[in-house]
Amino acid sequence: MTQLPKRLPAPNGLLIDRDKAIDFTFAGRSYSGLAGDSLASALLANGQWLLSRSFKYHRPRGPLTMAGQDANTLVQLAEEPNVLADKLPIRENLVADGQNYQGSLARDKDALLGLAAPFLPAGFYYRAFYKPLGAWDRWEPLIRQKAGLGTLKLTAQEDYYDKAYLFYQVVIIGAGAAGMAAAIKAAEGGAEVLLVDENAIVGGALSYHWFDTAGQYGHTLRESLSAKIQQYSNIRVLTEASCTGWFADNYWSIIKGKRLYKVRAQQCVVASGAFEQHVVFRNNDLPGVVLCSAAMRLMSHYGISPGQQAVVLTGNDDGYHCALALASNGVAVVAVVDMRPAADDAELANKLTTLGIKLHQQATVYQAIGGRRSQRLRAVEIRSITSPGHTTATGAVTLECDLLSMSAGYMPAYQLLCQAGAKLSYDDGSARFSLNRLPPNLRIAGSVNGIHDLDAVVRDGEAAAIQCLNALGFSSEVAEPVHCQRQTNFPWPIFKHPKGKDFVDFDEDLQTKDIINTVSLGYRDIQLVKRFSTVGMGPSQGRHSVLPAARLVAAATGRTVTETGVTTARPPYVAEKLAHLAGRVFDPYRRTPMHRHHVRLNAQWLPAGNWRRPAFYGPAEERAHCIEQEAMAVRQAVGIIDVSTLGGIEIRGGDAAEFIERLYTFRFRKQPVGKTRYAIMTNEQGVVIDDGVCCRLADDHFYVTATTSGVDTVYRTITQWQAQWRLDVDIANVTSAFAAFNVAGPKARKVMQAVCDDIDFSAAAFPYLAYREGSLDDIPIRVLRVGFVGELGYEVHLPTLFAEHVWERLLKAGEADGIRPFGVEAQRLLRLEKGHIIVGQDTDGMSHPGELSLEWALDRDKPFFVGRRSVDILLAAKQTRKLVGFRLPKAITRPQEGHLVLSADTAGADITGHVTSCEYSSTLDSTIGLAYVAVSQQALGSLFPIRVEGGEIVAAEVVALPFYDADNQRQDL
């Protein structure tokens, strides 16, 4: 362990555990910090102020805010780039590095780019690299290498992220004085309160800022409010939680650690505080130049003395408090430089004088001077202010110092509120901001509301809570309006230097001249200035650059800041990872009750919507052999396939037959009980959208199957129709309630007879297309005599929870006859041999019954079915294509599904159709398939060309369907 640096005594160091040292590495060097330290604080405690290199000019950068509000602290971790060092808690053996440098962080060779700054003005990308055509492609790799942030490790294993929903009556964003006071008041009134803060402890500015000359008031108030909050069980405090966005109806996204909370609030109080603003002068980005609040945080939160000799530059009385805090912690305060003619509180000035701190009023830091080797602040040059933005040319005073704390004022943390539709206004006379046009049930309190006096801040928080309680009906107390006239903003804290490096935007290395030049190029609107110059587009999203940019644009265009406006704030307010948005991956899958059996049988899987179905059983590398064996078992003995994914819909009621009659194209009104019928469904455009088997269980009871992928659409469609028709029917989607197996093959009857003795399975008693009910071990079963695969077959439908038992019984019963489970691939081959189409595979969004040769399944005598008029029109129109069966010798390259059918086998031939199904049939010893062809190509025995893999053209012969058992003797067995 390296030696621990000295810390300031308590009560400083609110966040650190002085007894727990932690070792870590930064930029190849080992350091020690304390538990509770951020990486930045631990480095600063060790005197390491250089944390990063700037985006464009590779200038050395140290922390500016110590609050995660600036891009100066972005560092690289092994697994993750662009981590804010002032928000990253150190942990044992943490390894971090700077980023965006060449050589070493301390000696970055790319810093020479700063010399080229005059040739790299704002927007130079747009003007330099857009021509000649293709120039950008050459420049882009170089620019990306030189100007960028961290390095993404593509092989990094992402951690577990998730999401959670929260519901509160009152949500308070910001646990500073206003937020805490609001939370206590709302909880007193009986509301369920969520108090959210991005910091590790509650208190906001109370945890570091001095509100009196002794620095006690804020500290005492924080402890008092914090203790009260702990007393209320109806307050939940979420610290280290960043609110990233506001969405309609007060829906908040909040990130804490690896969890994204989605919070629904009935009432909201935003007490998000304000961002301290920097002063624009030359070299205002040197390590050692920080905001006053950063210096105060370092002392109070981490017990770190931020420097040995300090200068404070301020435009408000808070800078005086900062100087007093520094002095009381042993820092030699060389001077306080006040841009105003005098302090508002004369007592503060007297106090400084008492302490021997020199006061320069109506003066500013004209430039900061860095050490040649240390790259840290060495001195500042002070000049008197003659007029806004201008200083005396002579009489400069240079003060040696290693710390410059600055405060030009505050800008409300308006981003979340503007997301919610609020309007930010600025009074050019008083340099004060205000937010209005807030959405319903959202209130603001504290410094975001322009209230800066601490007692008024507390009252403002309470007033907001009272309004919430009133809206909730918990109280009728009258909320007294709170006002504050305290001046905190210096109106023009911008001192342009002829040599530049007077940074407006630290993220993008934008200087005052960049903003002014942007306006001079014609971009007068602040939104255009943003897009051209990129001001406010960096990681800190304009928290410190928006105001000076607006002031510069206003001055350059002769408008007020209010007229100029600020750029739009959009979510996310702070960076959020895609992992947060993705959260835990919910990828629902659906399993048939036979899943475990399929796994045991070494099924290879085929996705079917959310289902996974066995494609075939056996080793993946023996696919063709397995499929062939399974098909052969069905043709020669008996096979069994799990068809539980098949859709099932029950139609019951007095109008059931009428309902079916309207939905499906065939005739069903007179369908006898105990019979099944093939049913196709067309949509209003006459396109075939599904097919199935319709079983009549009773006069008023139908059970209709639907395709696996189509059942949800079918169910939705028919319930929509029922909403119009209002027939006397009950519609139930029973897909999951019933498992189903198809037992098929010449020995299927024998198997069924062995397990079910209350159904007569003889051909005469149970013919093809009949429906019967019976039982198997007292389990109720429905049996459909079907022929999808072209063999004697029984589809057994049964209540799902019995599926495993029945499957095992069927396998056992067929064992002697070589029963074999078969998968979807074998089923597809077998049905293809039989010439049966699969809706969705052999049909598309244009397929009408005529193209599919399904005219026989239409009852054109009945007055209506859905799509009837369109079907009539389509069939009457000139036909353009036809689905036909084709055959090829097995030696010829086998077409794949989707391969194109051409009008001729010559170059430039038209596309007339495509292959929808194609397999090698061992039964027929040839390649067979279905394809759409031009009507002129449908003649039996004719050849049509198919363009297969590699552009080869093969000639397929149109053959009659079915390919197998044309007389249907096998399925009628």
Add this chain to the structure above:
Amino acid sequence: MSNFLLSARPDLRSRLLPTGAAESADKRLTLLDVSHLARLGARGRQAQGFFQSQALPIPEAPNLATLAAESLHLLRLSRNEFWLVATAAEHEPLLNAMESRLQKTAGLYRLYCQHSHGCFLLQGATAADLFARLCAVDLRPQAFAVGAIAQTSMARTNVVIVRLSTAPEKFLILVDVGYAPYLWSALVDALQQD
């Protein structure tokens, strides 16, 4: 159809999951699969009358449930749709007999919830926190009282959630049986998280 009893042979109903119970790391939350136990559903104009005739306490409005007996809950999922859900095996004979009577009652349609849905019991003080990680509906006691039903989406799957009690926090979760293994894994995963 008269002998087509869904409540037949409870001994042959499969368990959906390899393990039928899980608990959180701190053992404050337990999840139990009761999918194999008896359920009965009916819908139609006579549904309310039927269940009233079985001396069951009828929920006043849709999306409410009543405790019919210890471990027996009557759910009203719409004006005319009722599910009777047992969470203990002792109710098997009762539901079996009731299904036979239901079969013979005109004006209602039997539903297949015995086999169409999986059924889980979630119990423990932090149940609402677990739901908060999976479901966008507020299921805390103050918003979701005893007997309340939410027909909603959880972990991107349609579910019916019923609050059975507040002390202890106890919920019934019904899900399409095909999705039951998925939802179980999602719940167990959420159980393991803080």
